[in-house]
Amino acid sequence: MGLKSSDLLPCASFFAVGRIGRGIVTLLMQLSLIFWPIAASWARDLNSRKEVNRLLAQFAETHRVDPYTQPVKKFRRAA
Numbered sequence: 001m002g003l004k005s006s007d008l009l010p011c012a013s014f015f016a017v018g019r020i021g022r023g024i025v026t027l028l029m030q031l032s033l034i035f036w037p038i039a040a041s042w043a044r045d046l047n048s049r050k051e052v053n054r055l056l057a058q059f060a061e062t063h064r065v066d067p068y069t070q071p072v073k074k075f076r077r078a079a
Contacts, residue, residue, distance in 0.1 A: 010036075010043035017046065 011030060014023035026042060029035035 010039040013043040013046055017050075 006021055008072040009030075011023045014020075022042070027065035028041040
């Protein structure tokens with residue numbers, strides 16, 4: 001497993017998404033080498049969630065069913 005940008009600069013992932021508060025917190029965590037792995041873990045989690053949401057949106061768009069293109073069902077009358 002290679003190094004990703006979220007491992008080297010975890011705060012950049014949060015600043016890129018627009019989460020300024022979490023970006024500042026992870027920047028402070030980066031300044032202390034002890035908490036750097038936790039900050040990198042948060043950034044990897046953010047990146048994986050973005051990827052999963054993108055794939056789910058793509059899947060939903062691919063398998064979307066338009067109810068108006070379906071043939072009309074005919075029901076039998078009960079006796």
